Amino acid sequence: MTALDRSISDIVLIVDDVPENLALLHDALDDAGHTVLVATDGESALLRARQSLPDVILLDAVMPGLDGFEVARRLKADFTTRHIPIVFMTGLTETEHVVAAFAAGGADYVTKPIRPAEVLARIAAHVQNARQMKQARSALDAFGQATVAVRVADGRLVWQTPLARRLLRDFFAAAGEDAPLRLLDWIHDAELARREGREPVGLLAADGSRRLLASFHDQTGDAEWLVVLREENDASAIESLIAAFRLTQKEAEVLYWVTQGKTSKDIGDILGSSPRTVNKHLEHVFEKLGVETRTAAANLAMSRMRSGSA
Incomplete structure (x- = not known):
């Protein structure tokens, strides 16, 4: 399958079993600068959606076989497609059908006969919202x-x-x-x-x-x-203390175990050192951190580890 260039235009998937509806919407969306994909039944709609990950889906509610409501439910149940906004197209304006469209995961709906100008306006709004959400997720991933x-x-x-x-x-x-x-x-x-x-x-x-x-x-x-x-x-915490306070490996290890409430004897047992050696390392730690007590050193170290800054 040829890769779609999202930098050029937004991708819209139209799902409808009526050729006349597909032709009308395809021409209107194409003229507006969108890349248009089509599907004429529910199964092919699911396949196209997973392959191309369109920016928005125009979905006919009533189709033979897999209807639009079931297609929407399956799209929303799939991690790869659940973020895609779905705009239902339906001639069924009764309250229960509108409720069913939203319950199935629809973001919006338009009624038939289709008015291309209305469809374009709805698409623009949902694509913008979806783009902002995608940018937010991408930023989180990047950091x-x-x-x-x-x-x-x-x-x-x-x-x-x-x-x-x-x-x-x-x-x-x-x-x-x-x-x-x-x-x-x-x-x-x-x-x-x-x-x-x-x-x-x-x-x-x-x-x-x-x-x-x-x-x-x-x-x-x-x-x-x-x-x-x-x-x-333990290892990552010790590394963060080394970077944050310019400690030696042993000094950082001693400080880390101080934050865990260990005594000098406990720390000596863990590190294979004498309590005297542990206390000597602690003197250097106090000097580098600018503190005078174990409690002050532990509080400063825990604050730095929680912030994740180094």
Whole structure:
């Protein structure tokens, strides 16, 4: 299949089993500068959508075989196509059919007979919204943010960045559209903490020396939350302390275990050193951090590790 150049025009997929409707819409959209793809039945519509990932889909509600409502449900159930806005085309203006269109995942609808000017206006609005969402996700991906959008009402992952998908797979063996139960429980607990004026607990999961931390980013809709995930482990934390405070490897290791509440004897046992040597490293750490106590050093180190800055 020839790659479509999205830098030249937006891609619109029209799905209709009536040739006259396809011809009318194709000509209007083509004249307006859109790249137009067509499908005449539900199965081919699903195939075209997955292959080309159009910017918007114009979908006939009533077709033989797989109707538009079922096509929409399948598109919205697929991670690769669920972000695509769907505009239903229907002559069925009764309330139950309009409700069915939105329930199936439609973003909008137009009624037949089709008025090309109205269709063009609707497409322009939805393409713009979809483009802004795509840019936001691309920005998150580019900065390595592990971010998920979770719809709490049904426990679904609305979308997730590649890094978030990897972390959820690593920690929870999650590989579908359902949010891990531990993540949903964390959201409920964190929401309660926020309502009560408490700081939500950041720890989501632990696996040996690896820890998965979570924090709220924003609420994108009714009961839909953006959650930022961050992996932390002993090695990466020690590396961040080295970079942040220009510590030696041993000094950073000592400081890290101080943040974990370990005594000099405990740290000596972990690192294979004497408590005297540990205390000597601590003197150098205090000097480099500009502090005088273990508590002050630990607080400063934990603040730097939480911020992720180095």
